[in-house]
Amino acid sequence: MHEPTAAIPGVDLDRLTAWLRESGTSDAPVEDVRAVGGGTQNIMVAFRSGALDVVLRRGPLHPRERTNEALRREMRLLRALAPTPVPHPRVVAACEDPDVLGGSVFYLAERVEGRNPVLGLPDGVADDAAARHAMGISMVDALATLALVDHEAVGLGDFGRPAGFLERQVPRWRGELARYAELTGDADHGLPGVEELAAWLERHRPATFAPGVMHGDYHLANVMFRTDAPAVAAIVDWEMATIGDPLLDLGWMLVTWPEPGRPALIAGELATLGGLPDRRELAGRYAERTGRDLADLDWYVALAGFKLAVILEGTCARARAGKADASIGAQLHDAAVEILDRAASVVAG
Structure with a gap:
């Protein structure tokens, strides 16, 4: 288990927990929260909630004019790829209301068991x-x-x-x-x-x-x-x-x-x-x-x-x-x- 993070800018855990419950995604508490590094300015946070083991992806703290549009396109694309053999993070749930997390839409994707080669190589x-x-x-x-x-x-x-x-x-x-x-x-x-x-x-x-x-x-x-x-x-x-x-x-x-x-x-x-x-x-x-x-x-x-x-x-x-x-x-x-x-x-x- 990773040590929980007390606070991650851009992700209000109380609001996230409420949204998970209200959307029918999960009734369990949010646990094992940690920031995930990425190649963009978007904020990514891994967490668990009951059976969920996911990564949340949202825009930066101060979204640009087209940030939410770009994220909505990304959600749509990933959902469209679901029935294909293309290896990609599979969307579990999405929130297109920017008011839930301070101005940015977001989605949850299954956590990928893998390693980015820029950050490190698989064993051996x-x-x-x-x-x-x-x-x-x-x-x-x-x-x-x-x-x-x-x-x-x-x-x-x-x-x-x-x-x-x-x-x-x-x-x-x-x-x-x-x-x-x-x-x-x-x-x-x-x-x-x-x-x-x-x-x-x-x-x-x-x-x-x-x-x-x-x-x-x-x-x-x-x-x-x-x-x-x-x-x-x-x-x-x-x-x-x-x-x-x-x-x-x-x-x-x-x-x-x-x-x-x-x-x-x-x-x-x-x-x-x-x-x-x-x-x-x-x-x-x-x-x-x-x-x-x-x-x-x-x-x-x-x-x-x-x-x-x-x-x-x-x-x-x-x-x-x-x-x-x-x-x-x-x-x-x-x-x-x-x-x-x-x-x-x-x-x-």
């Missing part, structure tokens, strides 16, 4: 290259399983706007760069080669694609692996999910994938120990599992690098404007430059 994996290789294969298999979901059949036909999805990407993220310039008052965003990459992407954009469910941020920090086998237990952090081109998820995984001789973009032992499948093997496995044509894969890897670099540079811009921690801004800027370099190397190919 550090000394077993074959197990690390199997983890990489399992991760691309999980992504392939997601790509095979019929989004219309599971009720997600109106979850995104696939028409024009690829055409919107470069203008959208170029627009973000322009907003950063307004924020800092400096037209030099400090991302070498980003405009050249954007122009290449526009010239080589695929003409068509097959729409499907996209995670939107698929990398090592957003999966949990089983503790008893080198296999994905759950894909987590679905707030960027939409209906778009699933090949962009594959590009995202590949451009962030650990490579010998390159700085690790995702911290943790798995990124540094070696033994992982290389990008060519991962792409081949994905093509085999999904049947998708990967003729334009370099374009998707380059687009993923372009988009991720712009997103990371946003924190740097806020830091330069005095609205974010300067050291974190500098760290993420370096990561953005590395990502762009990877994308450029794919294009130069």
Whole structure:
């Protein structure tokens, strides 16, 4: 048992206990409460209540304008994935009334028995290259399983706007760069080669694609692996999910994938120990599992690098404007430059 936490900002335990009772979710007291670390600003709290063993996910203490909308979308998506073989946290109950927990909607998901590879490896994996290789294969298999979901059949036909999805990407993220310039008052965003990459992407954009469910941020920090086998237990952090081109998820995984001789973009032992499948093997496995044509894969890897670099540079811009921690801004800027370099190397190919 974990020691109970007396108070967790954003989660009033008395209100939570009352909601559990009133919603018919549980009549038992809330026990074994602890904060759970995550990759976003969202607040996550694990607790038990009778037979329930769950993680509560809500927005940050001061939700942004679209925080609740994003969480409602995440709830809907996870519920839609319930009948599919996609490994994901299964929703137990949800509250769409933001007044219950101080301005944020929230949901409860079954606690996943697994470990995030950024925080630590399952027992024995550090000394077993074959197990690390199997983890990489399992991760691309999980992504392939997601790509095979019929989004219309599971009720997600109106979850995104696939028409024009690829055409919107470069203008959208170029627009973000322009907003950063307004924020800092400096037209030099400090991302070498980003405009050249954007122009290449526009010239080589695929003409068509097959729409499907996209995670939107698929990398090592957003999966949990089983503790008893080198296999994905759950894909987590679905707030960027939409209906778009699933090949962009594959590009995202590949451009962030650990490579010998390159700085690790995702911290943790798995990124540094070696033994992982290389990008060519991962792409081949994905093509085999999904049947998708990967003729334009370099374009998707380059687009993923372009988009991720712009997103990371946003924190740097806020830091330069005095609205974010300067050291974190500098760290993420370096990561953005590395990502762009990877994308450029794919294009130069």
